[in-house]
Amino acid sequence: MRRQFLAFATMNLILLDEEDFVTDSRVCLIGRRRDHILNVHRAVIGDELRVGLLNGLMGCGRILSVTDQGLEIETSLDQQPPEPLAVTLLLALPRPKMLRRILQSVSSLGVKKMFLINSYRVDKSFWGSPVLQSEKLQEQLVLGLEQGIDTILPEIHLCPRFKPFVEDRLPDIVRGTTAYVAHPGVESACPHDFNKPATLAIGPEGGFIPYEVEKLQNCGFIPISLGERILRVETAVPVLLSRLI
């Protein structure tokens, strides 16, 4: 009897990169992924696992050997990753601990383009957090891909200055999409099942300040709310994405 107890994020897909390949189809894994396959999946020689190449195809892998040096898997990659979510996310930089969880959930939900932006209510110290180093960001996004069964790494852009971002870059970002800004207290509700390309801006805890909402509105953003209740950012992100898609 094999039970799959999952320490933290679930590795529903073993994500490979080019460097893991020792032949055209065979990989040798060490470290975190090897340990997870052996200790969490409790996989043994001959077992099949779902695998995928970062930014490439997904498929099946069969465990060939397990040694202290590594775990060898024969892969066969022939499936396309799932369709990306047609939502570009603008998120006022949350505090680092919450950012990590949000990155994972956003990545598992299939968001492929995300801008971490500044806002008056973003604590300036957050911009100095080591979580924003690109390899740390990638680490969280990869956890989300492994969870959500996807291979396409989301793009993240750091935009520590609100005004130049909104004035110089945002018009290009929103082009061809319907743009919404979540703003508690406004009348119009977040649409259900919108299912067309969208840009979604979510403010910090406490919300965007009126000046910021106005700047976003000048750029075509429609303020929407989720009713009377005010949600934490990490709850609002999946709630809003789920409504739109």
Next chain:
Amino acid sequence: MRRQFLAFATMNLILLDEEDFVTDSRVCLIGRRRDHILNVHRAVIGDELRVGLLNGLMGCGRILSVTDQGLEIETSLDQQPPEPLAVTLLLALPRPKMLRRILQSVSSLGVKKMFLINSYRVDKSFWGSPVLQSEKLQEQLVLGLEQGIDTILPEIHLCPRFKPFVEDRLPDIVRGTTAYVAHPGVESACPHDFNKPATLAIGPEGGFIPYEVEKLQNCGFIPISLGERILRVETAVPVLLSRLI
């Protein structure tokens, strides 16, 4: 200039209980709420805050005095709390750390009835966690009410035995509702904007086992999925609730 930096959950409503009242309309707060009002809201004498009585009305409070002994607020409670969410939630007991966050988010979203149930893939040790003590559960639910601006404490029921729960109690729970069980891989998608009384069952990481899904189906539950992606429980909960409501 007063900025509202928020350490953790946002206290968008100061939740009072009967014991806080020193006269019919005046409360004296000490501890966590006093500190939050002074240090996070940076409120001063004369400021107005949103307040609410646990399981009662909401309204406005004006700060009368601040001393080391406590913070006195004159309250005027005349508003109904928001409508409860018409979804009863059945959740396979998650690991304690995740449970805390889920309780907060579920409470902030307006769920008022929740059953933490067992499942084959729930680690038995989770049932021994101190988080399940009723005062600890209430602590997290209160944080969610303060965040979501609501006063009605959700009911939580602990159901550590799956079969007796499903056979003896579940038929009464689902009566008058449409019941859904989230089960990755099934064809039918979670409905959008369902907006009628519903019961929603969400399994553990790794999902309910087929026997459990069958037992739920016998009780009238309809398996639904969220597409190809597999979400962590703490992401799936807001995503599914948001779809239904």
